[in-house]
Amino acid sequence: MLSIENLQASVDEKAILKGLNLSVGAGEVHAIMGPNGAGKSTLSNVMGGRPGYEATGGSVTLDGVNLLELEPEERAYAGLFLAFQYPVELPGVSNMEFLKAAVEANCENRGVEAPNTPAFLKAAREACAQVNLNPDFLKRGVNEGFSGGERKRNEILQMIMLQPKLCVLDETDSGLDIDALQVVADGVNSMRSDDRGFVVITHYQRLLDYIVPDFVHVLSDGKIIKSGGSELALELEKNGYGWIEQEVA
Amino acid sequence: MSESVERINERLASDYEAGFVTDVENDSLPPGLDEDTVRAISARKNEPEWLLEWRLKAFAKWKTLTEPEWAHVSYQKIDFQALSYYSAPKGQGDGPKSLDEVDPEILRTYEKLGIPLHEQKRLAGVVAVDVVFDSVSIHTTFKDKLAEAGVIFCPISEAVKDHPELVKKYLGTVVPISDNFYACLNSAVFSDGSFVFIPKGVTCPMELSTYFRINAMNTGQFERTLIIAEEGASVSYLEGCTAPMRDENQLHAAVVELIALDDAKIKYSTVQNWYMGDEEGRGGVYNFVTKRGLCKGRNSHISWTQVETGSAITWKYPSVVLRGDNSIGEFYSVALTRGRQQADTGTKMIHMGKNTRSTIISKGISAARSENCYRGLVRVAPTAEGARNFTQCDSLLIGDTCGAHTFPYIESRNNSAVIEHEASTSKVSDDQLFLCQQRGLDPEKAVSMIVNGFCKEVFRELPMEFAVEAGKLLEISLEGSVG
Numbered sequence A: 001m002l003s004i005e006n007l008q009a010s011v012d013e014k015a016i017l018k019g020l021n022l023s024v025g026a027g028e029v030h031a032i033m034g035p036n037g038a039g040k041s042t043l044s045n046v047m048g049g050r051p052g053y054e055a056t057g058g059s060v061t062l063d064g065v066n067l068l069e070l071e072p073e074e075r076a077y078a079g080l081f082l083a084f085q086y087p088v089e090l091p092g093v094s095n096m097e098f099l100k101a102a103v104e105a106n107c108e109n110r111g112v113e114a115p116n117t118p119a120f121l122k123a124a125r126e127a128c129a130q131v132n133l134n135p136d137f138l139k140r141g142v143n144e145g146f147s148g149g150e151r152k153r154n155e156i157l158q159m160i161m162l163q164p165k166l167c168v169l170d171e172t173d174s175g176l177d178i179d180a181l182q183v184v185a186d187g188v189n190s191m192r193s194d195d196r197g198f199v200v201i202t203h204y205q206r207l208l209d210y211i212v213p214d215f216v217h218v219l220s221d222g223k224i225i226k227s228g229g230s231e232l233a234l235e236l237e238k239n240g241y242g243w244i245e246q247e248v249a
Numbered sequence B: 001m002s003e004s005v006e007r008i009n010e011r012l013a014s015d016y017e018a019g020f021v022t023d024v025e026n027d028s029l030p031p032g033l034d035e036d037t038v039r040a041i042s043a044r045k046n047e048p049e050w051l052l053e054w055r056l057k058a059f060a061k062w063k064t065l066t067e068p069e070w071a072h073v074s075y076q077k078i079d080f081q082a083l084s085y086y087s088a089p090k091g092q093g094d095g096p097k098s099l100d101e102v103d104p105e106i107l108r109t110y111e112k113l114g115i116p117l118h119e120q121k122r123l124a125g126v127v128a129v130d131v132v133f134d135s136v137s138i139h140t141t142f143k144d145k146l147a148e149a150g151v152i153f154c155p156i157s158e159a160v161k162d163h164p165e166l167v168k169k170y171l172g173t174v175v176p177i178s179d180n181f182y183a184c185l186n187s188a189v190f191s192d193g194s195f196v197f198i199p200k201g202v203t204c205p206m207e208l209s210t211y212f213r214i215n216a217m218n219t220g221q222f223e224r225t226l227i228i229a230e231e232g233a234s235v236s237y238l239e240g241c242t243a244p245m246r247d248e249n250q251l252h253a254a255v256v257e258l259i260a261l262d263d264a265k266i267k268y269s270t271v272q273n274w275y276m277g278d279e280e281g282r283g284g285v286y287n288f289v290t291k292r293g294l295c296k297g298r299n300s301h302i303s304w305t306q307v308e309t310g311s312a313i314t315w316k317y318p319s320v321v322l323r324g325d326n327s328i329g330e331f332y333s334v335a336l337t338r339g340r341q342q343a344d345t346g347t348k349m350i351h352m353g354k355n356t357r358s359t360i361i362s363k364g365i366s367a368a369r370s371e372n373c374y375r376g377l378v379r380v381a382p383t384a385e386g387a388r389n390f391t392q393c394d395s396l397l398i399g400d401t402c403g404a405h406t407f408p409y410i411e412s413r414n415n416s417a418v419i420e421h422e423a424s425t426s427k428v429s430d431d432q433l434f435l436c437q438q439r440g441l442d443p444e445k446a447v448s449m450i451v452n453g454f455c456k457e458v459f460r461e462l463p464m465e466f467a468v469e470a471g472k473l474l475e476i477s478l479e480g481s482v483g
């Protein structure tokens, strides 16, 4: 469903992604690991169309749609969801109103009927339960005063509500306690399905104990330098990245 | 500036849905201002001698005053001789009529603006409306129903005739004729406006509102509003304003006086959407307004809430004089500037009585090349034992070509006073916009949501149906402001 070919991207005119290839099939979970500063978050930002992240070559297509030509919100309509490494606050904008507007915009643009208010409220409360957030969080401002872990769970809440085709999770596990990690993983696992793909960016095997990936890739210096099955993550955990980087060099 | 901010700023500049002109014949005074103009206005309104005298006194004073220049705004000096000081649609000059007599063009104007004048069309009749078109009041709804409760709600020109003792007793007692340049001018030439009197112990049975519209070209609008709540009375009043899009600037110099006696409560809300001018700053309304409330009695309570989105220039400081012991003054403000708009607005809280309390919440939002300035004074007199003030003053910037300024003045002459001031300036960040867009919201929707969130504490103070209206107005106003 997702196909990234020879993607090159720069930030502030500095080349960060240097010919990256990745293809994710429907129903698959891909983990991306790699040293700090390798370009993992950049990849997710370029996919989402964040201002300042410029794709200078290559392509990113989701079910045949070239994402790079679209506005960020249109990429969302096409089915892309990014869970952010550092979710920001929207003070005074209630989670509920934010979710409702987002769900409605996505439904409208995907040509499906938006749920009526009672159905929406029900779904929102269920999603809260699923990520173990008290429904009172729906009334609070988006991420306003949320703890780090609550923010990450709120990202999963949004993911559940928006039903995307492709979910990219950028270090959603960092800063989580063990219980929250379980909650996040359960959220992801509950959404795994034959028509949905996942790209999970992480530094730790720990998360992959809960979300077992079909493929693991190592991203280093703007490229995927090694790919394998879930056992690759265990190897990385044990030996670090040095040996692969040497192998490639 | 990010691409999305540019997209919003472009759209912000454009739409003004109330910008149409109504084609009616006018009975206008020729441009120019001298004593004869004042006399002519008074004569057109068949006013009693005492009021003419009052106007002439104001005019004599005005000639000795000069325009204030301390505000953080810049504009070409107004040529007061080039303005017309009275304009009324033909045949409507001497006060409100039954609806059958109102020019259908004018009725259509209000329908278009979403203010139907037929009472049965109003939602369950919860709001009574007085509508002022240029210099005259066209129609007041629900007068009979209000009269049953003892409430007087009518054009001030009518009150002058029917309730002269009340008008005489209170007019100019809160804003004296010599108060400031524009208030003084208003006192000399004021045209129409609303008069509200809530007798002792009465809670006004419905929201009252006045809708002001400037239509005629080169005409100043000088309305005068006077609201009195006697002992234990309470009332909630709302004003709304629009004007057509014209290349010339229109002057609006209103005076509003509120008087609350013992245990009375007045809540005054404004949704101001005068025409702001085009992207280059041509045209638009100069909104130079004096609004002041007097908490005259013990435990009285006056609350100003304003949502200011229109006007080329806004110069406005709704204030409260807290004279009665334990009285409360509040000011909740949202001021949005975009395009080339300039706003210098804020409040004054003058504490005189014991244990008086005031709250100021000001939210300024600036976009494009606009300038938004909060100016506020908290003064505690030596007599104001135990006075308290809390001020919170937040600015939100959209893009990086606009300006936000805060000028808080504090003068405390009583050591027991507690004055707290909090201020913040933030930007609609690219990260926030990207989060919203990634979730499927277009940049306009995103900004309007963020701005609405920023204004929440103020919108909460508006009467329910107007809160919704204000939110929508903000949304419309913000269309095109993200660049």
Ligand SMILES: Nc1ncnc2c1ncn2[C@@H]1O[C@H](COP(=O)(O)OP(=O)(O)OP(=O)(O)O)[C@@H](O)[C@H]1O
Pocket: A011, A012, A016, A034, A035, A036, A037, A038, A039, A040, A041, A042, A043, A052
């Ligand atoms: N906005 C930016 N301005 C300047 N440099 C940037 C920006 N964003 C990313 N970079 C640079 O691009 C490189 C890749 O950063 P990126 O955030 O993609 O790394 P990462 O693989 O996600 O690292 P981590 O594991 O620490 O999250 C880094 O050198 C970083 O400093």
Ligand SMILES: [Mg+2]
Pocket: A040, A041, A042, A085, A170, A171
């Ligand atoms: Mg990262």
